[in-house]
Amino acid sequence: MRSERQSWLLPAVLLAVMVTAAGGLLARDLYAESTPIVQQPVVPSETPVPxxxxxxxxxxxxxxxxxxxxxxxxxxxxxxxxxxxxxxxxxxxxxxxxxxxxxxxxxxxxxxxxxxxxxxxxxxxxxxxxxxxxxxxxxxxxxxxxxxxxxxxxxxxxxxxxxxxxxxxxxxxxxxxxxxxxxxxxxxxxx
CATH class of the missing domain: 3.10.450.50 (Nuclear Transport Factor 2; Chain: A,)
Structure with missing residues (x-):
């Protein structure tokens, strides 16, 4: 009985680890894309816009x-x-x-x-x-x-x-x- 329980436990744990890892990679990519771009400062020009x-x-x-x-x-x-x-x-x-x-x-x-x-x-x-x-x-x-x-x-x-x-x-x-x-x-x- 105990060996039957252990036989499905290892694949279940491996599946959970793989899903968690995939979710982490996906989240990292999403956060990387949504990181705000820091605006470059401007130096006001003495030359006016036409x-x-x-x-x-x-x-x-x-x-x-x-x-x-x-x-x-x-x-x-x-x-x-x-x-x-x-x-x-x-x-x-x-x-x-x-x-x-x-x-x-x-x-x-x-x-x-x-x-x-x-x-x-x-x-x-x-x-x-x-x-x-x-x-x-x-x-x-x-x-x-x-x-x-x-x-x-x-x-x-x-x-x-x-x-x-x-x-x-x-x-x-x-x-x-x-x-x-x-x-x-x-x-x-x-x-």
Whole structure:
């Protein structure tokens, strides 16, 4: 009786080991493929993107200083979603990138009017500064193109280079762009 039990035990153990090994190899390959690619830092160019190609690339990039910050990938993804929402005229998606205070300061009709012809690109994160817990600031630049009628009244241009500082705050467990004085007075000039 005992030899019958042992005769099937060895093949069963070998089968379990082979299945486990195959599963481990498969998992290793899957994880290797899903490992995020570390973005190479950019060196901001003094040569502007040609006027016909403005606002430039839609991809959010970072300088070496920004890319080395531990929050960089979180900030990059947040800003990518934010600018994609603006470029796609998607208010619902935009709301996922900003705090409730920011949403209250920019209701949908105002948001749609402000961004009706805007296209943003050439977004570069220059610096990320962590602050008190659940707060940070991000210094970035980007280019916007828009109808002159939709440009800021103080700079009625079709193409504007922006230099801004966004305040970030954690809300409901996620980083969001906050409303407030930090982003209220950006520097900007015609492209």
């Amino acid at each position: 006027r016909s190609e403005q606002p430039g690339s839609r991809a959010v990039e970072g300088t070496e200083d920004a890319v080395r910050h531990p929050m960089y990938e979180t900030v990059r993804q947040l800003l990518q979603t934010h600018f994609d929402a603006i470029n796609g005229r998607n208010y619902e998606r935009w709301m996922t990138t900003v705090t409730s205070a920011h949403i209250k300061s920019r209701p949908e009709p105002d948001w749609r009017a402000a961004y009706r012809s805007t296209q943003d690109g050439s977004v570069v994160v220059y610096r990320i500064e962590s602050g008190p817990p659940d707060q940070a600031r991000v210094m970035l630049g980007f280019v916007s193109t828009q109808d002159v009628a939709d440009a800021p009244p103080e700079l009625p241009e079709e193409c504007i280079q922006w230099h801004v500082i966004y305040a970030l705050a954690v809300e409901n467990g996620a980083w969001r762009i906050d409303a407030g004085a930090t982003g209220a007075s950006p520097q900007h000039e015609a492209c």
